[in-house]
Structure formats: C-alpha cells, structure tokens
Amino acid sequence: MDRAVEIAKEAIKGGADWIEIGTPLIKSEGMDAIRTMRKAFPDRTILADMKTVDTGAIEVEMAAKAGADVVIVLGSADDSTLLDALRSAHKYGVRLMADLISAPDPVKRVIELEALGVDYVNVHIGIDQQMMGKDPISLLREISQRVNVQLAVAGGLDASSAVQAVKAGAKIVIVGGNITHSDNVTEAARKIRQSVDSPDAVEVRNVGTVDQEIREILKEVSTSNISDAMHRKGAMKGIHPLVRGKMVGTAVTVQTFPGDWAKPVEAIDIAKEGDVLVIYNENKDIACWGGLATWSSLNKGIAGVVIEGAVRDIDEVENLGLPIYTSNTVPNAGDPKGFGEINAEITCGGQTVKPGDYIVGDESGVVVIPAERAYELARRAKEVYKTEKRLFDEIKRGGTLSEIMNLKKWEKH
Numbered sequence: 001m002d003r004a005v006e007i008a009k010e011a012i013k014g015g016a017d018w019i020e021i022g023t024p025l026i027k028s029e030g031m032d033a034i035r036t037m038r039k040a041f042p043d044r045t046i047l048a049d050m051k052t053v054d055t056g057a058i059e060v061e062m063a064a065k066a067g068a069d070v071v072i073v074l075g076s077a078d079d080s081t082l083l084d085a086l087r088s089a090h091k092y093g094v095r096l097m098a099d100l101i102s103a104p105d106p107v108k109r110v111i112e113l114e115a116l117g118v119d120y121v122n123v124h125i126g127i128d129q130q131m132m133g134k135d136p137i138s139l140l141r142e143i144s145q146r147v148n149v150q151l152a153v154a155g156g157l158d159a160s161s162a163v164q165a166v167k168a169g170a171k172i173v174i175v176g177g178n179i180t181h182s183d184n185v186t187e188a189a190r191k192i193r194q195s196v197d198s199p200d201a202v203e204v205r206n207v208g209t210v211d212q213e214i215r216e217i218l219k220e221v222s223t224s225n226i227s228d229a230m231h232r233k234g235a236m237k238g239i240h241p242l243v244r245g246k247m248v249g250t251a252v253t254v255q256t257f258p259g260d261w262a263k264p265v266e267a268i269d270i271a272k273e274g275d276v277l278v279i280y281n282e283n284k285d286i287a288c289w290g291g292l293a294t295w296s297s298l299n300k301g302i303a304g305v306v307i308e309g310a311v312r313d314i315d316e317v318e319n320l321g322l323p324i325y326t327s328n329t330v331p332n333a334g335d336p337k338g339f340g341e342i343n344a345e346i347t348c349g350g351q352t353v354k355p356g357d358y359i360v361g362d363e364s365g366v367v368v369i370p371a372e373r374a375y376e377l378a379r380r381a382k383e384v385y386k387t388e389k390r391l392f393d394e395i396k397r398g399g400t401l402s403e404i405m406n407l408k409k410w411e412k413h
Helices: 002-013 023-029 032-040 056-066 079-092 106-116 127-131 137-144 159-167 185-197 210-220 223-229 262-270 291-300 314-320 371-396 401-405
Strands: 018-021 045-052 070-074 095-099 120-124 150-154 172-174 240-243 247-255 275-280 287-289 304-311 324-329 346-348 351-353 358-362 365-369
Touching (some): 002 032, 002 185, 018 032, 023 032, 023 045, 032 056, 045 056, 045 095, 056 079, 070 079, 079 095, 079 106, 106 120, 120 137, 120 172, 159 172, 159 185, 210 371, 223 358, 223 365, 247 262, 262 275, 262 291, 275 346, 275 358, 291 314, 304 358, 351 365, 358 371, 365 371, 371 401
Parallel strands (some): 045 070, 070 095, 095 120, 120 150, 150 172, 247 275, 304 324
Antiparallel strands (some): 346 351
C-alpha cells in the first residue's frame, strides 16, 4: 500500500485527476486500499475497479462506504446485477462505470448499458489482450458514434495513443502501466496530461509492421526480461557471448556434423539482412566458423551468429564486431563436406529452434522466442522491463528489494 500511495502522489504531481485503485490491489488489500487512498487524497476522485459481476448492490455499498467516488462493475454482468448496483450507487451517492473488458459484443452491449442508466462506460482492452496486439482505439471510435454516455478508455495507453483516444471520443483516459511502471512517474503522467489537453500538438507515432515493432521492442529489453516474460523458459544452455553486442533477428537454422563448415557457410547466402544464423555443429573441438565466414556475414547484413560448437580466428572475429555466441573456441577447423541441412527444426543450447523464430542475445546469453508468440512475448517482456525500471528507481532512493516487494508477506508458508 505504501508503494501505491507514493506512486499516486507522483502521478498527481504530473497532472493526474483521478486515482484508480486497480483490481489486483483491491484483491490484495481489500477495502482498506480504498480507505487508505481516500485518506491520502481527500480532494481527488477515487475510482474503485471492483469488476463486479454478481452481488452488485453489496459490492458498490462496500466501495462507497470505504470512500470511492466511482465504482466499476463488469459490463457483461447480468442486467439484474447492474440495476441493483445502480440502485446502490444512487443510495450511497457514487457513480457507476461499466467496463466492457471481454464483452462478447461490446457495441451492442454499450447501447444496452446506456439505456440502463450507467454514468460511464469504459472501453477497455485487458493486459493479456494487449499482449496479443489488441488496442481499444478502433473499438472506441465505433462506440462513440453510437451512444451519448460518457466514455472512458483503458488498455496500454501512452502519450501517443492517449491523443488518439481523445480524438476518438474519450472523456476519461485511464493509464496504468505506462505511468505506474515508469522510473519517473511524474514525468510520465505529465506527458499524458499534455497529450490529453493538447491532442493536436502531439505527433502520433507510426509503429510500422508487426515485425518492425517486435524488433524495436526486443532491442530495448534484455534477455533476462524476456526469460521472465516466458516464465523462465527460452534461455540457451552453455552458449556464451564471444563477440559482445546486442543481437536481435530471426533464425536461419543449420544442422551439420563435427567440423563440417559447408552448410554454415552456405546458410550465409540464404540468410537475409537482419537474420541470425543458429548452428548446431555437434562438436566443441573442431571449429565450423571463423574470420572468413564472419566477413561474409557482415557483407549480407546478418545480425549475429549462435553456434553450439566451436569458433576459431578469435582475434580477427573480435575485431570485425559481429555478435557471436558460442560454446567453445579452438584453433583447428574441419572440412567442407556438405553434410547436414539448412532451415530445418534443430536443437541448439538445449532449446528447440525453428526457422523464423526470434533470437535475442546480450551479455547474459541467448533466448529463443517462438515466432508464433513473438509479438505477445515482446510486449510482456516490455512490461517486465518497465516494472524493473520502477524498482530500480525505488532502490536508488534507499530501499532494498526485499523491503520494496514486501517478500515476507508474499512468500509461501
């Protein structure tokens, strides 16, 4: 709770009008979360995200008596729940917001919610949906043309998307992680405030293709962030940086035999700019890669090389600067016999790698991201990154990781 209050104070300094108490905090601390925020911010509007789906009257009463001004119920709840919640809201002098998160037909439902008499409707794309590439702006545009009820919007908003939300008809812009996970909450809130107040003055960023967005995110986050986002999976074993440097690209895979360097070299010609060669060579004592292959890769714009096997010509390779990750270095090479195959599913560093999977390497090692989940996992890694930045900021102020995360409270007993 102490962390939540501090973050709220910093957000208010940046221009936040309302304080939303999120569902996880309410589940963690109960109605005391609302009471604490009301006491700390007596002049601010307190929004309690109860996500009520049943017992509407009781839960609205609980939140209202604890100090909430606005209470969120799920828009997909039964009409009987919403009507009882509205009666309770009127009785206790609070406003009711219906949240459209995961509503099966949100446009149809918002028309019904307006007819029921809710005060606000929140056009909300949840965190897990955001990770899959969904955003609330297009839905907001469609809904704003169909109803007159005041619309709120939530779902991964930042300074750029907040502008789009205002122009699409939102009267209330709800921002979570892009403020609360920032290492400078006040500045993050200030940027959102400026965007909301002067939407025409903000340039809307063009993200580009999905692949471009994935690569942009993966260049920003670390392999540790990605591993956390993958629930501690994806990291190669026994593969270490030989030539240090951030590496992000899509896999061209090579399966070959001890010391046979024909297929690894032929794969250079097949690879496109921005690809990463991932090579399983089966033997750590005979090199399948060296200076000439590295030069060739630079000429093709290859982003990096990962080898379960050996590399030689280390002085030359290091001077060339192409990121290379390997399991060993030796001076002797094998012969180009041509056994093996290119762009088949392989195992490298204990991880299954398919052609087109995203490969990321940095000082900590190499992780493999399945292509079919690359966008989702990149987004989740970005959330891990933002959370860590916030924790670093709090530790710099003099706390310890255990104190800040209140580990004793949450460890298993």
